[in-house]
Amino acid sequence: MSHDVGTWIAAILTLCVFSFLYRDNPLYRFAEHLFVGASAGYLLAVQYQNVLRPNVIEKLQRGQFLAIIPLVLGILILGRAWERTSGIARWSLAFYVGIYSGIAVPSYLQAQIFAQVADALKPFAPGWGAVSSALVLLGFLSVLAYFFFSAPHKGVHGIAARLGIWFLMVAFGASFGYTVMARVSLLIARMQFLMRDWIGILPGA
Amino acid sequence: MRFGPLVVTFLTGTTLIAIFFIPHHAAQETQSVILEWADVVYTFALILGSIALWMSHQKKVFQRAEGWFYSAVTLVALTGVTALGVVQGVSGTTLVGQIYDSVNAPLASTMFSLLAFFIASAAFRAFRARNVEATLLLVTAIVMMIGRVSIGEFVWSGFPPLTEWLLDVPNLAAKRAVAIGVGLGAVSTALKIILGIDRSYLGRA
């Protein structure tokens, strides 16, 4: 068994959370609320050390007064906390939203639209690979047909949309299978922690 | 008081789009400075979130509402970790670092690992082959869950190549169409925001 205080605290809190599987109880609620407070506090502390201190406080101390601009924008956004002052936060929101909207336009166009359309239009693979290539193109067009809601899904469009739904179902089935794998992996890791790092009964402990 | 922020959105958005096409170092430096300012605004947005968290839990504690003790735990954790992190720093050797290793990390991991149990329970109760589409989804998910783990090869040697084919053909086709759809949506939304057509981010008039 581990003699490390930190490991014991981690193990006890882990068991508090797992107790929720039986039913909601005070131990779980304590752990849940502790998690919320500690996570928010940690995030604030990290952002202070990595953003506010070097980019605002230290710059102002060095006489780089341009740093007042982000400081003012930041303070304005705090106005959102109260109904009467919420309007002044619009300036900061406009600045932030404008920046990331501007970045999004060319990067999405280049990487997600043009590159993918170009790959969809490439020649089929040779031999039996042509069947798979044809299926990929068919699936791609039929899913696009499904997502086109400006025209009713009738006639040829309706048939294409139905085919698109089938391709989507296969894709979602694949995603579901992978999601199960992902969640189980997280559980395996917690079991390894409890049985290896805390109790010490696993091989390799 | 919305015209000014709309102008700010337009100017920042168009500036960032233009900088994408200008490789000159002055343009790239400008982009770096603007993005640094955005990061400061984001930090203040986190502070805003923490203020909201504080206010909601403080109300419960002062009014001795049901569960007020748990709210007090949240408030103590939030204040304590933030204060320690600001004063001492957040690296592994500090008290906040040790709190992170013993409290935050195990709680986060365990909360997510609960999903393994719930996904199994939900799959048992809700995953039904009610129609063609649901059957497709179910069959694909089962093939993926068996084929992508070590035991799949023992059950049937064809499982691994079948899972690869499902990922490389129907999954690829559907996800490509989804990626293009998302890209088109993102670009159109970004342009609507920059041009002032979509003003929802500014809140109520």
Place this chain on the structure above:
Amino acid sequence: MAAEPNGFWRRVLAIDRRWIFVLIGVGTALPLLFPVNLPVTPSPRVQAAYNAIEAVPEGSLVLMSLDYEPDIMAELQPMSIAVLRHCFRRHLKPIILTLYPAGPRLVEMALAIASEAEGKRNYDDYVFLGYKSGNQAVVLGLGENIKGLFPRDFYGAATDTISLMKRANSFADFPLLINLSGSTIADYYIRIGASRYHRPMILGATAVMATDYYPYLSSGQILGLIGGMKGAAEYERLMGIVGDGRRGMDAQSLVHLIVVILVLLGNAALFATGGLKRRVGGGA
């Protein structure tokens, strides 16, 4: 009194979910206690990621962005350790950073394990730049001026005094980008690093995300994909090492079997109790 028709199946459908939880818990714990060591066969996409690192000339810099936190470290930490060890064995020089505030602790742990196993030292064989806030902004900045973004490394040393960093100015100096990520940060590296700056890139992602990146594999925007704990296990197999990825595969197999059996059982029960006919066929 005669037994109710389909009574057994109705009881199956009404089973308390806590019994399912017990089944999952036991299914996870037993293989860990009594490992069978089922073989792991690398998939083509993981092999492609491995080959991409094999193709980088010895002594080259590689940029590694390890972006995950404890909630998903189960899938990505084994991957990080295996990929780091591969880079070290190939005598590549990883420049490592993280875009997650809680990332540095995990990256330090991975580096400690990998560097000790391969006999590598900080500053001679790798540099850890630490955490930088900003996500997309940071990835954009990596394309222009890395030392401007990271004037100091994680341990406080000035980056312009570190010899390895003398040839690390921007994306252009790295023949390979490696991003191990549990979030949309992967999208930023693909859109910016791989597409805008045309850097060869391999991606490690959580299993939840992995299926979404097949279009980028097809288009060549990423060269290889390591998905989830299974992907980590496959990479460990290629490396000839046994880490938490491979150790978890027995449990993964058993729990997946249990889930599949539960799904089939639930559907069998529904058919047996006529539930499907009532809902679809409009029966009584």
